[in-house]
Amino acid sequence: MAGELLRLALGAVRAHRLRSFLSALGIAIGVAAVILLTSIGEGTRLYVVSQFTQFGTNIIAINPGRSKTMGIPGVLGGSTRKLTIDDAEALTRIRGVEVVVPVTMGLGAVELGGRSRSVTILGATPDLPVLWRFGARQGSFWPRGDPRQGGASAVLGPKLARELFGERSPLGAVVRIAGGRFRVVGVMQPKGQMMGFDVDDIAIVPVASALRLFNQDELMEIDLVYANARDTARVEAEVKRVLIERHGDEDFTVTTQEAMLDVFGNVMDVLTTAVGAIASISLLVGATGILTMMWIAVGERTSEIGLLRAVGATAAQVQAVFLAEAAALATLGGVLGIAIGLGGGLLLRLVVPGLPLETPLRFVLAGLAVSAATGLVAGVGPARRAAALDPIDALRAE
Amino acid sequence: MIRLVDICRTYDLGGNPVRALVDVTEEIASGEHLAIMGPSGSGKSTLLHVLGCLDRPDAGRYELDGRDVSALDDDALSLLRRHTIGFVFQSFHLVPRLTARENVELPMVFAGVPAAERRERAMAKLRAVGLEPRASHRPDQLSGGERQRVALARATVLEPKLLLADEPTGNLDGASGRHVLEILSRMNADGLTLVVVTHDPAVARRARRLIVLRDGHVVFRGSGEQIHEAVELLSTGDGEGDAAPAPGRP
Ligand SMILES: Nc1ncnc2c1ncn2[C@@H]1O[C@H](COP(=O)(O)OP(=O)(O)OP(=O)(O)O)[C@@H](O)[C@H]1O
Ligand SMILES: [Mg+2]
Numbered sequence: 001m002a003g004e005l006l007r008l009a010l011g012a013v014r015a016h017r018l019r020s021f022l023s024a025l026g027i028a029i030g031v032a033a034v035i036l037l038t039s040i041g042e043g044t045r046l047y048v049v050s051q052f053t054q055f056g057t058n059i060i061a062i063n064p065g066r067s068k069t070m071g072i073p074g075v076l077g078g079s080t081r082k083l084t085i086d087d088a089e090a091l092t093r094i095r096g097v098e099v100v101v102p103v104t105m106g107l108g109a110v111e112l113g114g115r116s117r118s119v120t121i122l123g124a125t126p127d128l129p130v131l132w133r134f135g136a137r138q139g140s141f142w143p144r145g146d147p148r149q150g151g152a153s154a155v156l157g158p159k160l161a162r163e164l165f166g167e168r169s170p171l172g173a174v175v176r177i178a179g180g181r182f183r184v185v186g187v188m189q190p191k192g193q194m195m196g197f198d199v200d201d202i203a204i205v206p207v208a209s210a211l212r213l214f215n216q217d218e219l220m221e222i223d224l225v226y227a228n229a230r231d232t233a234r235v236e237a238e239v240k241r242v243l244i245e246r247h248g249d250e251d252f253t254v255t256t257q258e259a260m261l262d263v264f265g266n267v268m269d270v271l272t273t274a275v276g277a278i279a280s281i282s283l284l285v286g287a288t289g290i291l292t293m294m295w296i297a298v299g300e301r302t303s304e305i306g307l308l309r310a311v312g313a314t315a316a317q318v319q320a321v322f323l324a325e326a327a328a329l330a331t332l333g334g335v336l337g338i339a340i341g342l343g344g345g346l347l348l349r350l351v352v353p354g355l356p357l358e359t360p361l362r363f364v365l366a367g368l369a370v371s372a373a374t375g376l377v378a379g380v381g382p383a384r385r386a387a388a389l390d391p392i393d394a395l396r397a398e
Numbered sequence: 399m400i401r402l403v404d405i406c407r408t409y410d411l412g413g414n415p416v417r418a419l420v421d422v423t424e425e426i427a428s429g430e431h432l433a434i435m436g437p438s439g440s441g442k443s444t445l446l447h448v449l450g451c452l453d454r455p456d457a458g459r460y461e462l463d464g465r466d467v468s469a470l471d472d473d474a475l476s477l478l479r480r481h482t483i484g485f486v487f488q489s490f491h492l493v494p495r496l497t498a499r500e501n502v503e504l505p506m507v508f509a510g511v512p513a514a515e516r517r518e519r520a521m522a523k524l525r526a527v528g529l530e531p532r533a534s535h536r537p538d539q540l541s542g543g544e545r546q547r548v549a550l551a552r553a554t555v556l557e558p559k560l561l562l563a564d565e566p567t568g569n570l571d572g573a574s575g576r577h578v579l580e581i582l583s584r585m586n587a588d589g590l591t592l593v594v595v596t597h598d599p600a601v602a603r604r605a606r607r608l609i610v611l612r613d614g615h616v617v618f619r620g621s622g623e624q625i626h627e628a629v630e631l632l633s634t635g636d637g638e639g640d641a642a643p644a645p646g647r648p
Binding site for chain 2: 004008011012014015303304306307308309310311312313314315316317391392395
């Protein structure tokens, strides 16, 4: 019976192609908008998550200053201690911690002979490859030692190396970095953009040397990699305990990778809800189209309804006929909308090649389900009207 | 098969009651062929609708196959129409976007007959009315006579006991009208109870029994051969009830 009703419904929809198309257009546009927006949202989410997690997920970042919500660091807190390499060394003693990388950063020129290139200069330790999960392609980082001692070794990003040395090997060469003399001991693997900056175009030097070059007395960040994801809470607590012990106050901010992903997840949830709200408005508009169309159809086909009753259709069956028709109409709109949404996505990718787009199958299925449901809801009124018609009056209508 | 006792049906037309049927008492035997005549507005269609369980009388008793129909609810009446009663209308009432076969299948759709069986039975009925080659044509590709034959096939596809025809030849020319009437006669000969509303004496004459309505009253009862009396009665425009013999008699 259900399949038969659907066949009847599709026949009725087909009988007025243009009209059906127009009345389903609202749903189609709504579904297309949802598919497109959620595809961009999902693509963005996956892109950002992949950016975060390319470092691995067992990472804790410590930054100087109390977290942003507490105001400007040092202004309210009073005695803000600096975040130092000694702090980083103290953290290495926490159980389960694999590496601790003290990090600072600045802009400076890297010079070789007559050539000069202005790049980001990163102060770090030879443990950086453990944190980043990629390391030197050529040569290697300088040997591990006391990070408080600087050194005159540098690792270059591949792009920087190519710009300065061309096809020659930079290993062993001496370059000037922000005024200091460094010997090139390694070239990084190419990586491209990472968190929005070009890691192929940087110079990495020992963190103590970098602090000296930039005349800084404080680290920008300490990154900590721990072995086991289950330890997140404990490691975080111990980091705080150790640093509070050293600083006498919580004048720093600890961010776990998990927390960052959570925050991001919350942001995406809010966005998804907003998109959903917009979508439901457009579906409401679409539903009005279906409602109008079905109302007209019931009026036009009054004598047909009378005939159906005369050949033995119950009121409920007549209602089901029109409900099926409304649902079929809306689902066709949904199919159209999905096609437009996916097509629009492809088009958008041609225009904006970098745009992350991802359309999970469940979005498509949800689009179909929601349009069918919208059709059913929109069809209830007209279908009830059809079912409530008096058979004689209906037959008389011509 | 059918027993009507003091059936009344009054319509309310903007406060004015229109008495479409007044105390109609009638019996129709199984396998009978009854013609209903009468001037326009005399209540013929109303009587047919009451017989067909499409309309409910305001008063009186209607027994169909020994069951008191007046007590049934809407769903039960739908089932009764589906399986026991077939309708044929002057204006055919075919669904324009469905083919002839699909139109014939329609009652079976609501009866839940499986698709393959439906198709087979519809084709058999179309064959019986001589329209098998036209099975995939839509109503607008068929002549009036062919449309009415499709409607006949549809009305009888679930093998009802009672066929009700309201001016079945009213929209047809002589030849196609006769064709339709021959099919009706044949069905009646096969045991189908047939009630035909008509203005046409040639149609009424074929019936075994004949009644004439005027202003909702049965004013004449006779056999098909007494058609001349009926026509005379209709043309004089009087004869209130006097010519009507006792109900239940041919
Ligand atoms: N739904 C209705 N509402 C109001 N009045 C009605 C309704 N149906 C029928 N009538 C009235 O009841 C009376 C009988 O109508 P009916 O249709 O039975 O006549 P009929 O004999 O079939 O006429 P015709 O030969 O023109 O078809 C008429 O006066 C008609 O106007
Ligand atoms: Mg009539």
